[in-house]
Structures are given as structure tokens and as C-alpha cells.
Amino acid sequence: MERALNDRDHAVDMLDPRIIDVAIGVAPTRADSRILSIPVLQHEFVTILPSDHPDAQRAMTLETYLSLAHVLVSPEGECRGLVDEALAQQGKTRQLALTPQMFAVPAVVTRTRITATVMRRVALSSEAGRQLALFPPPLNLPSVVFHLIWHRRSESSLAQARFGDSIAASAATL
Numbered sequence: 001m002e003r004a005l006n007d008r009d010h011a012v013d014m015l016d017p018r019i020i021d022v023a024i025g026v027a028p029t030r031a032d033s034r035i036l037s038i039p040v041l042q043h044e045f046v047t048i049l050p051s052d053h054p055d056a057q058r059a060m061t062l063e064t065y066l067s068l069a070h071v072l073v074s075p076e077g078e079c080r081g082l083v084d085e086a087l088a089q090q091g092k093t094r095q096l097a098l099t100p101q102m103f104a105v106p107a108v109v110t111r112t113r114i115t116a117t118v119m120r121r122v123a124l125s126s127e128a129g130r131q132l133a134l135f136p137p138p139l140n141l142p143s144v145v146f147h148l149i150w151h152r153r154s155e156s157s158l159a160q161a162r163f164g165d166s167i168a169a170s171a172a173t174l
Contacts, residue, residue: 056133
């Protein structure tokens, strides 16, 4: 059965009572020897605008970027993300609206004419993807690494090992 993660530590909360066997997500913030993980996917960020937006017809400069309103994806409800940390290092801020769900952002952007910085795969796989212009973000952002996460108690299970190997192999083809 598939379950959504509310935040990066939610996987641990579901692994402990055996609600789930594995999770794929950003590594939990709580380091704990009972939770194991390996990186399986890496995504880069892109900045998106509706393709018919006037600013979509030119390069995305930092000045243009900061003049636009932004959607921030924040499952935890935080009003600050990687982009805001990078901007703060330059003494800059941006106008924000929040959403907890990254996969909703491309549709929000096309309907509201604001911008967002999301993972490239989210923009390209969205139904709204054909209506978007994609730009490299005008600041240095790290890639996001997704991990296969499981509980140590499952480490000796052959079925669990095969399942994990299958997920890692599938992720490697993406």
C-alpha cells in the first residue's frame, strides 16, 4: 500500500511501528542507528513560469526572479527553504505563498502566473508541464538527494533486500 510522507521525519514514524517497510524520500533529520538509508535518486532544481508570461521570453536574472511572487513547497509549513537560505546569503528575500505539495505547483504556476523553483522532474512530469518555461535558478542551489529508507530490523530479510535492490535498480534507470 502506498502512503504519503508529511515531512522528512514521517518515514521514521511509520517504519518504527511497521506501518511501512521502506520509504523513498529526503533523508530524515533525526540520525538514528535503527534507520538505514542509501541514496537512490538525485534531482536538480528549475525555476518555472507560465510559458506565456512576459518574463518567460528572456533570461531569468536574479533581478527578474526577485520581482516575481513565488510558491514555496513546504510540507512542514516552514516559510523558508533552500532558495531563501541562498538568497539570505546575498541579503535578499522574495515574496512567498506556501503549499505543502510539490506536485501541485506546476498547475498553480500556470493558473496564477507566479513562479516557483521545483525539481526538474516535477515540472516535466506535470500535466501542466507543456505550459511552462523552465530556467536554471539564478542562484546556486544544491541538488536534492532522495534515499531509500528502511528499519534495521529488516536488514537480514532476503525479501526486504530484494525489494530494496529492485527499487534502487529502477531508480537508477530514471
